Amino acid sequence: MRSYFLRRLIQFIPSLFIISIIAFFVMRLAPGDPIAMYANPEKRTLSVEEIQYIRHKIGLDQPIYVQYYKWLVNTLQGDWGYSLQSKAPVTKEILSRLPNTLLLAGCAFLVTIFVGIPIGVLSAIKRYTLFDYLSTIMAFIGISMPGFWLAMILIELLSNRLGLLPPVGMQTFGRDMTGFAKASDLLLHLIMPVLTLSFLEMAYWARYQRSSLLEVLGQDYIRTARAKGANSRRLIWKHAMRNALISMVTIAGLTLPDLVNGSYIVETIFGWPGMGRLGVSAIIQRDYPIVMGVTMLSALVVIIGNFLADFLYVLIDPRIQQR
Amino acid sequence: MDPRKSEISTLINTITNKVEKPSHLLWKRFRKHKLALFGVYVLPLFFAVAIFGKWLMPYDPLEVHPEQAMGLPQPPNANHLLGTDSYGRDVLSRLISGAQISLSVGFVAVGISLVIGVVLGCLAGFFGGRFDVIITRSADIFLSLPTLFLIMIVNSYLPKSIYNVMATIGVFSWMTIMRLVRGEILRLKETDFISAARALGASSIKIIWTHLLPNSIAPIIVAATIAIPYAILLESSLSFLGLGVPLPQASWGNMLYESRQWLSVAWWYWVPPGLFISLTVISFNFIGDGLRDAFDPTQYSK
Numbered sequence: 001m002r003s004y005f006l007r008r009l010i011q012f013i014p015s016l017f018i019i020s021i022i023a024f025f026v027m028r029l030a031p032g033d034p035i036a037m038y039a040n041p042e043k044r045t046l047s048v049e050e051i052q053y054i055r056h057k058i059g060l061d062q063p064i065y066v067q068y069y070k071w072l073v074n075t076l077q078g079d080w081g082y083s084l085q086s087k088a089p090v091t092k093e094i095l096s097r098l099p100n101t102l103l104l105a106g107c108a109f110l111v112t113i114f115v116g117i118p119i120g121v122l123s124a125i126k127r128y129t130l131f132d133y134l135s136t137i138m139a140f141i142g143i144s145m146p147g148f149w150l151a152m153i154l155i156e157l158l159s160n161r162l163g164l165l166p167p168v169g170m171q172t173f174g175r176d177m178t179g180f181a182k183a184s185d186l187l188l189h190l191i192m193p194v195l196t197l198s199f200l201e202m203a204y205w206a207r208y209q210r211s212s213l214l215e216v217l218g219q220d221y222i223r224t225a226r227a228k229g230a231n232s233r234r235l236i237w238k239h240a241m242r243n244a245l246i247s248m249v250t251i252a253g254l255t256l257p258d259l260v261n262g263s264y265i266v267e268t269i270f271g272w273p274g275m276g277r278l279g280v281s282a283i284i285q286r287d288y289p290i291v292m293g294v295t296m297l298s299a300l301v302v303i304i305g306n307f308l309a310d311f312l313y314v315l316i317d318p319r320i321q322q323r
Numbered sequence: 324m325d326p327r328k329s330e331i332s333t334l335i336n337t338i339t340n341k342v343e344k345p346s347h348l349l350w351k352r353f354r355k356h357k358l359a360l361f362g363v364y365v366l367p368l369f370f371a372v373a374i375f376g377k378w379l380m381p382y383d384p385l386e387v388h389p390e391q392a393m394g395l396p397q398p399p400n401a402n403h404l405l406g407t408d409s410y411g412r413d414v415l416s417r418l419i420s421g422a423q424i425s426l427s428v429g430f431v432a433v434g435i436s437l438v439i440g441v442v443l444g445c446l447a448g449f450f451g452g453r454f455d456v457i458i459t460r461s462a463d464i465f466l467s468l469p470t471l472f473l474i475m476i477v478n479s480y481l482p483k484s485i486y487n488v489m490a491t492i493g494v495f496s497w498m499t500i501m502r503l504v505r506g507e508i509l510r511l512k513e514t515d516f517i518s519a520a521r522a523l524g525a526s527s528i529k530i531i532w533t534h535l536l537p538n539s540i541a542p543i544i545v546a547a548t549i550a551i552p553y554a555i556l557l558e559s560s561l562s563f564l565g566l567g568v569p570l571p572q573a574s575w576g577n578m579l580y581e582s583r584q585w586l587s588v589a590w591w592y593w594v595p596p597g598l599f600i601s602l603t604v605i606s607f608n609f610i611g612d613g614l615r616d617a618f619d620p621t622q623y624s625k
Binding site: 011014015022027136140143146147152156160260261264268279280283284291294295298299301 | 358460463464466468469470471472473475477479480552556560564565583587593596604605609612
């Protein structure tokens, strides 16, 4: 067991390495000078010498592989560089936004589980009923509807028309709140982003839960349990769900990367001050130290997600590791 | 008439009646999937719109009329069935041109990932050994990439064009198809008819091309059908963030990007593109689901 996990852990290193190479080289080999972009021509134009000096100071005048090597060494030592935009350390910029993203993604994950699984179970039990058909169609809509369009509909209906929810941000500006008032304000701001982020995932979870439960319900031991007179609630929750949940673990691992991917768009639309929005605006402003930081962190999340899925899988079903 | 002869002929008849052509059987199973039929009816409409778009567009989608719009999107009227945007461009024409963009991005991107996936899958599955190790390992690495973010990065640094969008989406999504092809080839490689082909002296390429690939076509088709809507969604997300199809060229995604600021003002500007993306994507998903059921009767009978 331990050697299996060690092997899996070691496999992450080349992944992270290659991700960093792709991102780094794409950004540095691309045309367009980040320094020129940050020189504000309205204040005063930077002279050629000044630009040269800044380039030299940041190390942009060195060959790219030297730059990469320096970046690698610094990053491994915990120095992720400084944002070109805010001049603050990348680690600080990212760490200050990480909790917001975790809050958003965590809520979306909980909503996904507590809505997706029951819907899946219900539509498996009530197969071929109206409920099953409706949930199937809803699931397809969830998979097919672009999240940003759903967000636009929600904002228009719930904020602009009905005025129920705040359209953007994490808290109401200009109001000093503490305790309960602050928490409920945050909750109101959370509703639409969480709904948007979890809609797609709920659809996946409901579909997979339905098919995995149906598969288990077709097995002989379920028929035996039924023949021995187990009542159907006990049958489903005690006997069937245990096995049906095994395959759900894989989905859980895949959900993490999806939530990261979704956070870029959802945070951008709802003005949520998280990592996703930071990353997108850094890409647009060519703030490459930030882009590198966000890339590496989101790669880490994806990898951890995959690893967790495998880990839980082996934990639940020990037959797997013998492969 | 010899009674035995008639017996034989009825037997032949029943056999020939019972045994249907595989394609017919496939269609029969596919037809039972009501949602897939929805896709079969809706998708050709979009194809037609995209193909005959040139003649269907009432206006040039790039033609601006600032004097008519006066900086505001204008509501639908007799001249512009779906109104205009804030530059006075006809929304309907832009929608039609967006259909061309979205569908072509979907098909070309998946085409690219199909070519890469099938070639690498064949190499890995058929020749095995070092090829297999390198290819499967790189697929693992690619699968652990934060794909959306990397595509965003690459597209923001490449010159803005629709071809780069197609290429990046294709290059970052070949892994599923590769794994599928590899698995199919590994499964088929040891069967008797392949040994027979080999004994008859068929070359590796011939075996792959005439025996292995045709026999693994079903899962490839299903995977490609499911990959197309994914590529379309990816393109629209990129365009929505301003990193995809460059303006003023119209794509459904960048129409939503532009219409975001007119949310309460101009429903005709942001509702139709989103609806069209959703309808196209859901049709592909329905068809993919139907195909999977039709190709895999064991699962269907459950």
